[in-house]
Structures are given as C-alpha cells and as structure tokens.
Amino acid sequence: xxxxxxxxxxxxxxxxxxxxxxxxxxxxxxxxxxxxxxxxxxxxxxxxxxxxxxxxxxxxxxxxxxxxxxxxxxxxxxxxxxxxxxxxxxxxxxxxxxxxxxxxxxxxxxxxxxxxxxxxxxx
Numbered sequence: 358x359x360x361x362x363x364x365x366x367x368x369x370x371x372x373x374x375x376x377x378x379x380x381x382x383x384x385x386x387x388x389x390x391x392x393x394x395x396x397x398x399x400x401x402x403x404x405x406x407x408x409x410x411x412x413x414x415x416x417x418x419x420x421x422x423x424x425x426x427x428x429x430x431x432x433x434x435x436x437x438x439x440x441x442x443x444x445x446x447x448x449x450x451x452x453x454x455x456x457x458x459x460x461x462x463x464x465x466x467x468x469x470x471x472x473x474x475x476x477x478x479x480x
Contacts, residue, residue: 358406359385361392367399368476374406379414386422389429396432400476403449404469405440430456437472438463 359381362370369392377385393399411419419426436459438449446463453461464472 359388361385361388363392367396368401369393369396369399370402370404372404372406374408376409377411377415379412379418382411382415382418386419386426390425393429393432399433399435401433401436402472402476403436403438403440405438405442405445430459433459435459435476436461437476439466439469439472440464441466 358372358374359377360372362372364370369389371389373385436449436453438446438461440446440449440463446465449461449463453459462472462475464475
C-alpha cells in the first residue's frame, strides 16, 4: 500500500507498507510528484509499516526517474520518518545526511505526536 495525502500548502503525508513492484513504483512516484506540486520549503511525514524490499523492476523505475526524484526532494526542508524498525529509522537519518537542505529525523511508532511537533517547529 502506498498513499500520499496533501496537508495544506506545504506538507504531504506518505503511508507505505507491503511490496512495490514496477507498476506500483510508477504509481507511487506519480502520486508524490502530483501531490507535492507547488510546495516550497515543505514538510513530509513518512509512516512506514511492514514492508518487503522493492522488486528489481521497481528499483529500475526509480533509477530511471532519478532527476525527477531529486526535484521532488528539493521541495522539502524537513522529513519525519515514523517506523517501528530501528534499522529503517537509522537508514533514514543517514540518507538525510546525504541530501543537502533536507533535515530528516526518525521516530518510533509511539512518537507520532513528537514527529508532528518537529515538522511544525520550523525556524
């Protein structure tokens, strides 16, 4: 399952669980692009449930659209990742250090309220 919800003019919420194949990855990227259109200095809340690794086809779709993915990421200043798996939280924070201009902070599933507060606490 992949669902994107636009919250006002500067935020999207992304809910993900399950497995992504190439068709689902195409849909997911299209949704992210469409729902984030016009956002500048935005916030993103990613809630990640139980999931399987994406298929090789899904990875190929993402790689083929990498310039578009970078344009998408540049729309955001903050990303809160909420997930029960510690390794996903650590990987998210590490990935955030590799993306200039994007602050990423990870939260356990019981810290959803804290994630919301962190996103709203813009300088």
